[in-house]
Amino acid sequence: MEDWRHAGFGLYIHWPFCQSKCPYCDFNSHVAARIDQSRWLQAFQHEIDRIGALTEGRILNTVFFGGGTPSLMEAATVQGILDRIRATWTLANDVEITLEANPGSVEAGRFDAYAKAGVNRVSLGIQSLDPDDLRRLGRMHTVDEAARAIAIAQSTFDRVSIDLIFARQNQTLSAWRDELNCALDFGTSHLSLYQLTIEDGTVFGKMHAKNLLKGLPEEDLAADMFELTQEITRAAGLPAYEVSNHARPGDESRHNLIYWRMGDYAGIGPGAHGRLTLDSARFATEAERQPTPWLDQTLTHPGSAERVERLTPEERAAEYLMFALRLKEGASLSRFQALRGSPLSAAGLAEMIDLGFLHQDGDRIRTTETGVMMLNGILRALLADRLSAG
Amino acid sequence: MISLDRIRNFSIVAHIDHGKSTLADRLIQSTGTVAERDMQAQLLDSMDIERERGITIKANTVRIDYVARDGQAYVLNLIDTPGHVDFAYEVSRSMRAVEGSLLVVDASQGVEAQTLANVYQALDAGHEIVPVLNKIDLPAADPERVKQNIEDVIGLDASDAIPISAKTGLGIPDVLEAIVHRLPPPKGDPNAPLKAMLVDSWYDAYLGVVVMIRIIDGVVRKGDRIKMMQTGAVYGIDKLAVLKPQMQDIPELGPGEIGVFTASIKQVRDTRVGDTITHEKKPCDQPLPGFKPSVPVVFCGLFPVDANDFEALRDAIEKLALNDASFTYEMETSAALGFGFRMGFLGLLHLEVVRDRLEREYDLDLITTAPSVVFKLHMKDGEVRDLHNPADMPDLTYVDHIEEPRIKATIMVPDDYLGDILKLCQDRRGIQLNLTYAGNRAMVEYDLPLAEVVFDFYDRLKSVTKGYASFDYQISEYREDNLVKMSILVNEEPVDALSMMVHRDRAEARGRAMVEKLKDLIPRHMFKIPIQAAIGGRVIARETLSAMRKDVTAKCYGGDATRKKKLLEKQKAGKKKMRQFGKVEIPQEAFIAALKMDG
Numbered sequence: 001m002e003d004w005r006h007a008g009f010g011l012y013i014h015w016p017f018c019q020s021k022c023p024y025c026d027f028n029s030h031v032a033a034r035i036d037q038s039r040w041l042q043a044f045q046h047e048i049d050r051i052g053a054l055t056e057g058r059i060l061n062t063v064f065f066g067g068g069t070p071s072l073m074e075a076a077t078v079q080g081i082l083d084r085i086r087a088t089w090t091l092a093n094d095v096e097i098t099l100e101a102n103p104g105s106v107e108a109g110r111f112d113a114y115a116k117a118g119v120n121r122v123s124l125g126i127q128s129l130d131p132d133d134l135r136r137l138g139r140m141h142t143v144d145e146a147a148r149a150i151a152i153a154q155s156t157f158d159r160v161s162i163d164l165i166f167a168r169q170n171q172t173l174s175a176w177r178d179e180l181n182c183a184l185d186f187g188t189s190h191l192s193l194y195q196l197t198i199e200d201g202t203v204f205g206k207m208h209a210k211n212l213l214k215g216l217p218e219e220d221l222a223a224d225m226f227e228l229t230q231e232i233t234r235a236a237g238l239p240a241y242e243v244s245n246h247a248r249p250g251d252e253s254r255h256n257l258i259y260w261r262m263g264d265y266a267g268i269g270p271g272a273h274g275r276l277t278l279d280s281a282r283f284a285t286e287a288e289r290q291p292t293p294w295l296d297q298t299l300t301h302p303g304s305a306e307r308v309e310r311l312t313p314e315e316r317a318a319e320y321l322m323f324a325l326r327l328k329e330g331a332s333l334s335r336f337q338a339l340r341g342s343p344l345s346a347a348g349l350a351e352m353i354d355l356g357f358l359h360q361d362g363d364r365i366r367t368t369e370t371g372v373m374m375l376n377g378i379l380r381a382l383l384a385d386r387l388s389a390g
Numbered sequence: 391m392i393s394l395d396r397i398r399n400f401s402i403v404a405h406i407d408h409g410k411s412t413l414a415d416r417l418i419q420s421t422g423t424v425a426e427r428d429m430q431a432q433l434l435d436s437m438d439i440e441r442e443r444g445i446t447i448k449a450n451t452v453r454i455d456y457v458a459r460d461g462q463a464y465v466l467n468l469i470d471t472p473g474h475v476d477f478a479y480e481v482s483r484s485m486r487a488v489e490g491s492l493l494v495v496d497a498s499q500g501v502e503a504q505t506l507a508n509v510y511q512a513l514d515a516g517h518e519i520v521p522v523l524n525k526i527d528l529p530a531a532d533p534e535r536v537k538q539n540i541e542d543v544i545g546l547d548a549s550d551a552i553p554i555s556a557k558t559g560l561g562i563p564d565v566l567e568a569i570v571h572r573l574p575p576p577k578g579d580p581n582a583p584l585k586a587m588l589v590d591s592w593y594d595a596y597l598g599v600v601v602m603i604r605i606i607d608g609v610v611r612k613g614d615r616i617k618m619m620q621t622g623a624v625y626g627i628d629k630l631a632v633l634k635p636q637m638q639d640i641p642e643l644g645p646g647e648i649g650v651f652t653a654s655i656k657q658v659r660d661t662r663v664g665d666t667i668t669h670e671k672k673p674c675d676q677p678l679p680g681f682k683p684s685v686p687v688v689f690c691g692l693f694p695v696d697a698n699d700f701e702a703l704r705d706a707i708e709k710l711a712l713n714d715a716s717f718t719y720e721m722e723t724s725a726a727l728g729f730g731f732r733m734g735f736l737g738l739l740h741l742e743v744v745r746d747r748l749e750r751e752y753d754l755d756l757i758t759t760a761p762s763v764v765f766k767l768h769m770k771d772g773e774v775r776d777l778h779n780p781a782d783m784p785d786l787t788y789v790d791h792i793e794e795p796r797i798k799a800t801i802m803v804p805d806d807y808l809g810d811i812l813k814l815c816q817d818r819r820g821i822q823l824n825l826t827y828a829g830n831r832a833m834v835e836y837d838l839p840l841a842e843v844v845f846d847f848y849d850r851l852k853s854v855t856k857g858y859a860s861f862d863y864q865i866s867e868y869r870e871d872n873l874v875k876m877s878i879l880v881n882e883e884p885v886d887a888l889s890m891m892v893h894r895d896r897a898e899a900r901g902r903a904m905v906e907k908l909k910d911l912i913p914r915h916m917f918k919i920p921i922q923a924a925i926g927g928r929v930i931a932r933e934t935l936s937a938m939r940k941d942v943t944a945k946c947y948g949g950d951a952t953r954k955k956k957l958l959e960k961q962k963a964g965k966k967k968m969r970q971f972g973k974v975e976i977p978q979e980a981f982i983a984a985l986k987m988d989g
Binding site for chain 2: 219222315375
């Protein structure tokens with residue numbers, strides 16, 4: 001069996017536009033005055049045709065519209081893309097088609113049309129249930145709008161997920177507890193709960209560098225919030241299945257599981273990444289980040305806006321470990337060894353087990369409750385012998 | 391040759407900021423020695439560091455032609471001396487090269503400790519002293535009080551003190567007249583064998599080593615074969631000049647004159663300040679008295695932050711050594727810091743100046759280890775060893791007792807801060823020798839261990855007195871005390887660069903402060919880390935750095951794999967700036983910051 005078949009095949013579509021740029025966000029998003037959606041549809045269709053030819057005969061497990069703000073796409077654009085996808089691949093019976101949406105009233109008005117086009121899951125960027133924090137995070141929606149959007153989504157789609165950001169400026173442990181409980185009351189079956197991360201190149205990053213971002217929680221408080229998050233979601237029946245993702249068992253994001261279990265995925269759109277196994281070799285693809293050059297190049301020479309790199313066994317194994325250890329189910333030592341051609345460093349593994357960060361159960365290694373919070377350090381320790389070579 | 395009665399040689403004695411350099415600039419400017427357009431503030435302090443810190447490190451000189459009110463033309467030689475205790479010997483030689491001093495005192499402040507030390511040097515050299523009250527234009531100026539202060543503290547008649555403002559130029563003509571009429575001309579015999587004092591020397595990129603001399607007797611001419619009496623070296627004079635302040639060639643220099651020469655001398659190290667220069671063929675019979683070779687008293691390790699810069703550091707030190715013979719250096723290897731140099735300096739300021747120059751002029755990032763003094767180890771077998779580096783401390787069973795250098799410190803301070811000063815000196819194992827008052831200013835003399843003074847004493851002094859205290863010291867003697875080596879252990883591993891010699895009674899406090907500081911400076915690791923201070927095998931202070939709790943990327947999806955891998959690699963590369971001790975990584979800053987201790 002080819003390695004990717006452990007996890008399946010998905011398609012990621014990147015819509016690179018937002019109404020405004022949020023100060024914390026370092027995703028490839030752009031604000032544009034005019035967008036010719038028919039040209040974009042055409043470009044996406046070209047890419048679907050090209051990748052379809054490379055992956056002929058595969059069953060497609062998932063489609064994910066990410067961004068940017070995909071809920072700014074006209075329903076016809078989504079429809080056009082999904083029609084072409086259905087004409088290209090055989091869809092799995094339980095195909096998951098997710099679209100990321102802002103919980104504003106305008107977007108909620110399109111939910112019905114998206115569902116008719118085939119979208120069966122939405123992921124709503126709620127981020128906060130505090131009006132002041134929503135403004136501070138640069139979000140355009142209100143708490144009421146968010147609540148309405150969640151309700152509409154729940155009556156429209158099979159599955160709904162909401163995103164929240166914690167460890168915000170001046171946030172206390174008890175405020176986060178209240179907010180998380182409120183969020184659980186909406187009754188969605190999936191929650192993505194992210195610690196606020198200050199990224200270089202963002203507005204927050206620049207403010208942070210100038211020491212203007214006051215009240216960010218210290219490491220210990222952030223750790224307490226993370227632990228509390230695990231406790232509350234577990235009690236509510238939506239335990240963590242990944243570092244920041246929580247779901248009712250069975251309602252995990254199948255698309256994201258393809259990443260974490262290291263399946264194959266094609267990425268379409270500006271800045272999109274893909275991993276495709278072709279003739280037993282695994283390739284990493286990365287598309288041009290700027291929307292206009294990507295669009296022009298793709299329309300004239302499909303595939304020309306993409307860089308392709310063949311991954312070494314070392315890189316494949318490292319990626320596998322980086323992703324798989326994020327999951328509660330952990331990583332398989334034999335799969336790692338098969339990918340790399342040599343086993344994981346026994347000394348590094350023993351040290352991490354000794355520190356109580358990893359737990360080994362036969363072929364599987366998993367992070368412990370303290371270990372999941374230390375994953376970067378664990379990966380450095382496990383891959384220390386090879387990182388510099390990569 | 392100029393007749394002796396038309397020469398006046400003088401120096402200026404002043405505390406930092408009391409306006410020495412500004413006055414020198416005014417004298418140069420008002421006599422037209424330097425054209426207006428070539429003036430830059432503080433002409434004589436030629437190093438950037440000197441100008442920035444407002445201090446003089448190398449002696450500088452300028453020859454001023456002045457037509458006095460009596461219509462006669464005079465040659466005035468000003469030697470601008472180093473103003474800091476680290477360079478006390480250099481100051482004493484400069485003082486011997488001139489006959490008089492201007493004592494410049496800030497009319498709003500009064501006499502400071504450093505001024506006092508230099509005035510004593512001037513009096514010791516037999517100078518005539520003319521008091522000058524500067525900054526008379528300031529609203530806070532109180533000339534009568536300061537005159538009284540000069541009389542009280544120094545015992546000098548200040549009734550004829552000249553009120554000036556070096557800033558505005560007020561009173562400058564009076565100063566020039568006073569130099570001519572109140573300072574004595576030099577003495578000397580032009581027909582006697584050549585006898586000249588080596589006042590200073592420096593390296594010039596074009597000319598090689600330039601030697602500044604004061605002629606006592608005889609005449610020196612270009613082309614002469616001369617001999618350095620201490621080193622015995624013989625040279626031919628290639629170039630003879632006076633400084634105005636640029637070099638101006640001159641055919642000969644006679645008694646009382648001050649000038650410079652070059653003689654194909656390769657290194658400043660080949661010249662000794664205070665040496666006597668005479669003719670090879672017809673030498674004088676006695677060298678000048680008072681020659682002392684320079685002896686470093688403060689030592690520290692200097693290591694490149696980037697180990698690859700070691701060769702660059704070696705080059706830089708060798709180049710600096712061309713111009714500064716007063717520091718010593720030898721290679722040192724530290725488990726913590728890799729390859730570097732153990733360097734000896736005349737004092738703390740000298741250390742800072744050399745380090746700053748290495749960093750700035752040679753663009754190096756350096757780690758400085760704790761400054762240390764030379765301890766004398768009296769071994770049980772009777773041998774006496776110098777200990778320059780605490781890391782080299784032998785097993786105590788072989789050591790009979792340890793001696794450390796003591797200093798006599800003079801501190802002048804407004805009496806409001808006296809209590810703080812006494813406490814500080816007491817805390818540093820000081821013994822009070824004397825306490826006197828002049829007006830509302832106290833003068834305290836303390837016997838202190840030099841080791842306690844090199845350890846951020848200046849910083850503490852400045853902070854407890856809000857900068858109002860002035861401080862000076864001279865080394866007095868070596869004395870036995872209960873001294874021990876304190877080691878620092880991080881995660882049970884000794885860190886040699888952090889070990890230090892301390893007094894047994896102070897070891898707990900010092901150890902506690904050090905481990906607390908390190909606890910803040912060392913980043914958390916994946917495991918908890920004990921940080922200990924120990925004497926021999928006995929732990930005297932301990933802190934535990936708790937383990938890191940959270941280090942995980944919140945978002946990691948399909949597109950993030952590449953980025954995540956780069957991030958992990960970057961974090962790994964970042965560790966190169968850390969020093970590894972067993973499993974613990976200690977950042978460079980920790981070494982530097984750990985040595986800056988309060989209390």
